[in-house]
Amino acid sequence: MxxxxxxxxxxxxxxxxxxxxxxxxxxxxxxxxxxxxxxxxxxxxxxxxxxxxxxxxxxxxxxxxxxxxxxxxxxxxxxxxSDNAPRPPNFAPQAAPTESRVDWSRALGQRFSHRATLTRPPNWRDFRFPFIYGQADARLFDHQNWRLCALQALGQKDFEALTSDYYERDDPRLIEFILRHILPRRGISARPEEILITMGAQNALWTTAQILLTQRRTAVIENPCYHGLRDILSQARCITHPVDVDEGGLPPDAIPGGADVVFTTASHHCPTNATMPLERRKALLERAARDGFLIVEDDYEFEIPFLRSPSPALKSLDGEGAVIYTGSFSKSLFPGLRLGYLVASEPFIREARALRSLVMRHPPGHIQRTAAYFLSLGHYDAQVARMGRAYRRRRATMDEAIRENGLKVSGRGTFGGSSYWMQAPDGIDTTQLAQQLREQSVLIEPGRAFFGADQNITSHYRLAYSSIATARIPDGIARIAQAIREST
Amino acid sequence: MxxxxxxxxxxxxxxxxxxxxxxxxxxxxxxxxxxxxxxxxxxxxxxxxxxxxxxxxxxxxxxxxxxxxxxxxxxxxxxxxSDNAPRPPNFAPQAAPTESRVDWSRALGQRFSHRATLTRPPNWRDFRFPFIYGQADARLFDHQNWRLCALQALGQKDFEALTSDYYERDDPRLIEFILRHILPRRGISARPEEILITMGAQNALWTTAQILLTQRRTAVIENPCYHGLRDILSQARCITHPVDVDEGGLPPDAIPGGADVVFTTASHHCPTNATMPLERRKALLERAARDGFLIVEDDYEFEIPFLRSPSPALKSLDGEGAVIYTGSFSKSLFPGLRLGYLVASEPFIREARALRSLVMRHPPGHIQRTAAYFLSLGHYDAQVARMGRAYRRRRATMDEAIRENGLKVSGRGTFGGSSYWMQAPDGIDTTQLAQQLREQSVLIEPGRAFFGADQNITSHYRLAYSSIATARIPDGIARIAQAIREST
The missing domain is CATH 1.10.10.10 (Winged helix-like DNA-binding domain superfamily/Winged helix DNA-binding domain)
Structure with a gap:
């Protein structure tokens, strides 16, 4: 026929x-x-x-x-x-039950879906003024060279790196580059057995919490704080003690006795952008040695210092091996890559590796190898430099527009970064403000998610410039100022 | 200068x-x-x-x-x-402390590294007779088309799929293909909200255990059993009850009262290759409905049925929504891909998605999109058909060599698969046997890891033919027989 x-x-x-x-x-x-x-x-x-x-x-x-x-x-x-063509099955699929008859309220042993995380609309790229944080800007990304590196990593001679189920180790090329080139720029020196590749910083923080915290242990976090970390700790069910940050980040004196693990974003506090001064860093490390707590340093955004050289990481001052360092390529490459790393003493990394193997085996080999090529051929540093130049222009434009429109900055970072921590006038709920602004094609991030659920702090918001074109900034800031005026 | x-x-x-x-x-x-x-x-x-x-x-x-x-x-x-070249940092990295001064025995809240998993040497490709399970065979993999699909997925128009941090959803193209083409071949019909992409089957099983099991709940597993599942359950700290399988797999009558979750590899028992008959499947589902337990069906190897059509999945008979189905592309594509999926009722998938977001956000978008292209262009089915033809040849050669050498098969699978479950003569410890055979460039998998640590069952071993060339099989089997003769 x-x-x-x-x-x-x-x-x-x-x-x-x-x-x-x-x-x-x-x-x-x-x-x-x-x-x-x-x-x-x-x-x-x-x-x-x-x-x-x-x-x-x-x-x-x-x-x-x-x-x-x-x-x-x-x-x-x-x-x-063809007579040898793949065949369809010789049985008809049965219609799925439209309603499960299982009593799921009883069957679920643990729930994870109750968390209210800061969300952005999936179609954020369609907004004209996306002041949103942490997403890749297609205009700045070196797509062409990434593609070439991926293609090379897909070649016949990298077949093993692509396909193997090698969960005990990571791609040696990627590890080597991070050890020799990325970490030294943060002042950190480490051995291969002190590093583990993770599925981004989120996975690094989650892993850390699983290994170090139990229901009887106490985690100290900064307040405000990256909301993803709050979610992780609430699931770990440990005791969580928030400590208010000031313009120097986390004050070591305010850490309560009995802390087991202190989480800090010392180089670039999330979300206020404060940088912890050297004296505080030393004091924090001294307290850790004295009180016997560990420090988890989330160095999520060091790579884009365009105003002046960043200070070395807290980890670089760590003579005791008490700092667990997390880094990520989400900001400097792109978040969909899901590549980050943990640097810590060997006994910790050994447990992290075993847990990773249990949870997912390993991050895909092809992605590790592609990143290794991109890094080693110099594209990564060129990319960071290019982003730095664009961010510097955008930041100058932001500074000017914010000043002209009389908006109040609460924290802007001294060596770079990609966002401002803003303070709206009293009486403004930035969650509502963000909602109103969406109708004008403006996306801002309300600040409430960075505070504890019991704190009713609604007047902060974050403005990021990593995804918005410089030319759009003045108009976008003007719209925000206008919406604030109309709300007061 | x-x-x-x-x-x-x-x-x-x-x-x-x-x-x-x-x-x-x-x-x-x-x-x-x-x-x-x-x-x-x-x-x-x-x-x-x-x-x-x-x-x-x-x-x-x-x-x-x-x-x-x-x-x-x-x-x-x-x-x-260039004057604008990326700059080295202006501080010297400090030497890492060679010994951490932290008391890690106290600092670690939970340990994961004590498990003794079946391992293969990292250089297994250098062995002449690798009878090992679950690794990709470069000779059978359609590398060229995978590369083309990856290249397409790296194109400018897929930039968003590549880079976005889209953790609430999965790649819609991949979901659609699985729903329309993969699941129907297992007799399963499902809606998009009933499926979640995972980092391979390991991650799917781990997720399931986190959500369904607590320290007070009971998991029933098959004995012998995939060792990765034992590791997962031991970390979940639930009560684990192993049930001995026979030539029809798990006998539903032997499931003890009070079970909360029953894990089964119904279509292709791991490692014995037994297929559960239809009557047992019905009996298992009836008991689940009566006793109120859930069933986790690990359908890890359905895709390569080359002897006769496989029976539909247990999930296809599930009128109650009580079966949680896990599938994977590790065997049909390659394990380093780390792509699998969970199919279950929406309340379960909602929790699994939230947990995934907490642990790692999401599997990388680029990998999802590449797989979507490879599947939708027909390369996947062609690949499975090609593997099926090679496996059929290898299996015929295995059958003949095993018979000629007088080795004893304990389970070989009726519709395909890629391995034999073997029984060595009494008194042979296959862990030692495997060690001896390595010196002759032969890799076999000792069976002990599939049994509980308290059971001292040492006479089984697994012989897989997914990574060994047909021409090498007779010589490899002869070496195994020789080593067994020398050990008795």
């Missing part, structure tokens, strides 16, 4: 090529049993005419399908569905 | 191109401060002569470095280290 050309159609809105669309339709029809082995395909001439495409497009699609054994070519008789 | 060409050298053993080596050496020298801004690079002619490469190789490397602002070209004066 011949398959009529009319069963094919092209989707003008598809983002796939014409050839791919044809290939996909044939494969799908065979896999679902709509086309049967032995049936004759429309001739390439006929199908091309029907679809209004070049004949060569159909021919290439057919050739691909022959290579994959979906079709067989019988010389001048044309193309047929 | 001019940089002498003599500071450059090429590594003949490097797997990078000559151009990349030059590029990398320049970038590294600048990043470490060895080359300073304003210094003149050797001319391309001079460096090419010194290294013995074509001048164009040096020129291209230099051009790349100019694009990244490491070098600047000053017309006929040549190339100089």
């Amino acid at each position: 011949a398959i009529p050309a009319e069963t094919f159609f092209l989707d003008p809105d598809s983002d796939q090529t014409l050839q791919q669309q044809i290939q996909q339709q044939v494969a799908e029809a065979i896999l679902t049993g709509r086309f049967q082995p032995g049936e004759r395909m429309p001739s390439s001439r006929r199908l091309a005419r029907h679809l209004g495409v070049a004949r060569i497009t159909v021919t290439i699609a057919y050739t691909e399908l022959v290579a994959n054994d979906y079709l067989a070519s019988r010389g001048r008789s044309g193309y047929f569905v | 001019a940089i002498p060409a003599e500071t450059f050298f090429l590594d003949p053993d490097s797997d990078q191109t000559l151009q990349q080596q030059i590029q990398q050496q320049v970038a590294e020298a600048i990043l470490t401060g060895r080359f300073q801004p304003g210094e003149r690079m050797p001319s391309s002619r001079r460096l090419a002569r010194h290294l013995g490469v074509a001048r164009i190789t040096v020129t291209i490397a230099y051009t790349e470095l100019v694009a990244n602002d490491y070098l600047a070209s000053r017309g006929r004066s040549g190339y100089f280290v």
Whole structure:
């Protein structure tokens, strides 16, 4: 039986090529049993005419399908569905029960979905004034070289790195580059057994909490604080003690007795951007040695210092091995990469590696290798330098627009960063403000998520400039100022 | 100052191109401060002569470095280290403490590293007779098309899928393909909100245990059992009750009262390869409904049925929504991909998604998109069909060699798979046997890891044929038989 050309159609809105669309339709029809082995395909001439495409497009699609054994070519008789084509199953799927009859309120042993995290709309790229934090800017990313590195990492000689289930170790090239080039820039010197690749900083912090904290132990966090860390600690069910930060970040004197682990963003406090002075760092390390607590240093944003050199990491001053350092490529490359790392004493890294193996085995090898190439060929530093130049321009524009519009800055960072911590006038609830601004295509981040649920602090908000074009900044800031005026 | 060409050298053993080596050496020298801004690079002619490469190789490397602002070209004066080149830090890293002074035995709240998992040597590819399980065979993998799909997924129009931190959802294309094409072949029909992408089956099982099990709940597992699951449950600290399997897999009658969750590999028991008959499946589901327990179906190896059609999944018979189904691409694509999925009722998937977000945010978008292309263009099914043909040949050869050498098969699977569960003669400890065989370049998997630590069962072993060439099988099996004879 011949398959009529009319069963094919092209989707003008598809983002796939014409050839791919044809290939996909044939494969799908065979896999679902709509086309049967032995049936004759429309001739390439006929199908091309029907679809209004070049004949060569159909021919290439057919050739691909022959290579994959979906079709067989019988010389001048044309193309047929292959006898060896993948077969559909010989049983009909049963309709899914629309309602589960299980009592899930009883069946779920632990719940994770009650957390109210700061969210941004999935379509944030469609907003004209996206003052949102931590997302990649397509205009600044060196897509071309990333692609070349990925392609190289997909080559035949990297097959093992791509496919292997190598959960005891990480990509040695990536580890080497981080040890030799990334960590020294933070003043940190470490050995290979003191580092572990993680699925981003979130995964690094989560891992740390699992290993160090129990229900009887006390974690000290900064207040305000990265909301993802609050979520992690609430799930770990440890005792959590928030300590208010000031313009120098976390004050070591305010840490209560009995702390087991102190979490800090010393170099660049999240979200206020405060940098902890050297004296405080030394005092913090001394207290850690005296009181016997560990310090987790979340160095989430060091890579983009464009105003002046950053101070070395807290970890670089750590003579006791009491600092667990977390770093990430989310800001300098892109967050969807999900690559970060933990640097700590070997006994800790050993447990972190075992836990990682239990939870997920390992971060995909291909991604590790691609990053290793991108780093070692110098693209990474070039990328960071390029972002630094753009951020410096944006920040100057932000400074000017904020001043002109009379908005109040609560913290802006001294060596760089990508955001301002802002203070709205008394009486303004920034959660509502953010909601109103969305209607004007402006995205800001209300500050409430950075405080504890029991604190009713609603007047802060964060303005990031990592995803907004410089030219849009003045208009966006003006809209925020206007919305604030209308709300007071 | 001019940089002498003599500071450059090429590594003949490097797997990078000559151009990349030059590029990398320049970038590294600048990043470490060895080359300073304003210094003149050797001319391309001079460096090419010194290294013995074509001048164009040096020129291209230099051009790349100019694009990244490491070098600047000053017309006929040549190339100089750029004034805007990325800078080394202006502080010296301090030496790491060689010994941590922290009392880690006290500091670690929870330990994960005490588990003794089945291991294979990292250099298993160097063994001539690798009868090991679950690794990708470079000869069977459609590397070329995977590479093309990855390249497409790295294109400008997929930038968002590559870079976004989209943790609330998964790649809609991948979800759609799994729902429309993968699950129907297992008889399963599901909605998008009933599926979650995981980091492989390990991560799916781990997630399930976190959500469903507490220290007061009881998990029933098959005995023998996938050792990774034992590790997961021991960390979850639930009560674990092993039930001995027979030639029909898990007998529902043997499940003790009070079970909360029953883990089963119904379609293809791990490691014995037994397939659970339809009557047992129905009986298992009836008991689940009566006793109120949930079933976790680990369908880790369905995709390669080459002897006859597989039976539909247990999940396809699930009228209550009591089955949580886990699938994976580790066997059909490759384990380093770390892609799997959970299919279950919406209340469960909601918790799993929240937990995933907490632990790692999400599996990398680029990998999801690459897999979506590979699947939708038909390469996946072609790959599975190709593997099926190779496995059928290998299995026939295995059958013959095992018979000729008088080895005893304990379980071989009825519809396909990739391994045999073997029984050595009484008195043979297969852990020692495996160790002896390594010296003869033979890798087998001792069976002990599949049993509980308290059971001293040492006479089983697993022989997989997913990574060994057909031609090597007879000689490899003969060596195993010889070693067994010598040990008795």
